[in-house]
Amino acid sequence: PTLQDYLLDQLAWYDLDSQTRELAERIISNLDENGYLQTSLQDLLGPEATEEDLERAEKALKIVQELDPPGVGARDLKECLLLQLDPESPDYEDLKLLISEYLEDIEHNRLPHIARKTHWSLEHIHELLQALRKLNPKPGLQFRSETAMPVTPDVYVEETEDGRFIARVEGGDLPRLQINRGLLQSLERQNLSKEEREYIKNKIERAKWIIDGIEQRKRTLQRVAQAIIDHQEKFLREGPEHIEPLKMQQIADKLGIHVTTVSRAVDDKWIQTPQGLFPLRRFFCGGKVNPEGEEVAWDVVRLKVKELIDREDKANPLSDEEIVRELAKQGIHVKRRTVTKYREEMGIPSSRERRDWFSFEQRKKARQQESGKQGQ
Structure with missing residues (x-):
């Protein structure tokens, strides 16, 4: 379920009047992916809202903030963390003070400053921070559903028996292209007009041009990839800390092609190596x-x-x-x-x-x- 689905299911168990329920549902629908309410209650209600309307919205917000996961419905990080504190905890008051007054000092690791202001020992502050780290600053994030797109290598590095590295280019998701046989056979018909014959020939030539172009791109990618792995052999054998400086112009000069051709060939291309999967551009560095x-x-x-x-x-x-x-x-x-x-x-x-x-x-x-x- 989404965060909103999960919260609305819980809200259904509350015995609320229709106005408060409608406001709570509106608040839930306006929560961001982290579970925060970034919209003010005034903006949520509109310019015509009265003091009574705002009080009712505050009540609805408090109800949303009682729902699971703890911290949901907060308007900022401080409120989010405070909502997650257990009042029964022996360190409740100290944690409340730490969150309310010293979040910026914690962010910049100014613990001695906190110790001077609170008269706490650094050991006690360390214990409080351990408890603080158990709180969730983004309670809604666990409901976010993201599908990571898998990366398919365009080039594979294979080691030959004599210890050389060879680049093998894959076709990827491209289908195998060929010219329609029926179209070729239609040229043999005697009843074609000159215009029809020229039209079919033109289409066949364009198809051949596309197929040749794709094959040329594959050949260029193979040559560029091979030149890269020849230069980066130490990286392939010993790891990323042994990468060698390499510029696209060096590969272009070696292959006798323009540097923009090298750039287009490696753009958005991935290579599977003995050291892992990398974008081809990774191998170009100053x-x-x-x-x-x-x-x-x-x-x-x-x-x-x-x-x-x-x-x-x-x-x-x-x-x-x-x-x-x-x-x-x-x-x-x-x-x-x-x-x-x-x-x-x-x-x-x-x-x-x-x-x-x-x-x-x-x-x-x-x-x-x-x-x-x-x-x-």
Whole structure:
């Protein structure tokens, strides 16, 4: 069922007067896919609504907000989370305060600021955040039904017995085209007029042109794909971190065709490789020259940045400047703004926002205790 179906089924069990029921149904029909009411009650009722109408709409909204899933019918994130709190929970009041006053601080990982304002320990804030993470910020999303369209490879990479990689182009969903035999045979009839004969010949020539064009496109795709995998052999054998810088112009020059022909050939085409399924455009990327004079693909830099962040000490995460220095140790010299750009493109927050303040505080206390013991 859709979210609206599910809510209306529950609403049917409520004993409501006709006006309140009609308003509740109107509210349900205006919920977005996340389960939020983005329309104000005033807009929902129209310009002629009275104070009494608004009060009745508020009552209807409260009823909708009692329905399952918890948090549905909220007008913003704060209200959504508050609706999901259990008043019987021992941390109810603290969670209510945390959501009401400090959501922005939580978003930016400003936990020490929350601790100063509330006089809570970081350990207690950590426990509250664990409870907060169990709440659902988008309660309606579970009812969304999306069908992911399967991707069918246009090109397959096969390894031969002598260790070479060969590109094999599939026909995809295109049917096998051929000229209608009956049309060809009709040319042999003696009673055709000159105009009829010319008309049929013209149609046959156009059909041949279409068939030849499709075959030519397949041949071009095969040649382009083969040139790409010849260049990216290290990627095929060892994985994405070994992708080589490659420009479309290089393939065009190698094959003696125009660069726009290469672009059209790879557009919206997928290739099945030993390393997985990729769009053909994935293999075209720029790069930079390292101190040894070797070109390093920007995709490799991006992967290295993510790898460093994944392995970092979360109590003391790496700053962008420190990531620059770590990359330099691996022979990759980039500017800090490049690291910042790639980090943000991957949706990775800054080092301050990545810091695990609970672990940081525990380590700080351990150092203080150790220092105290040495002082004694």
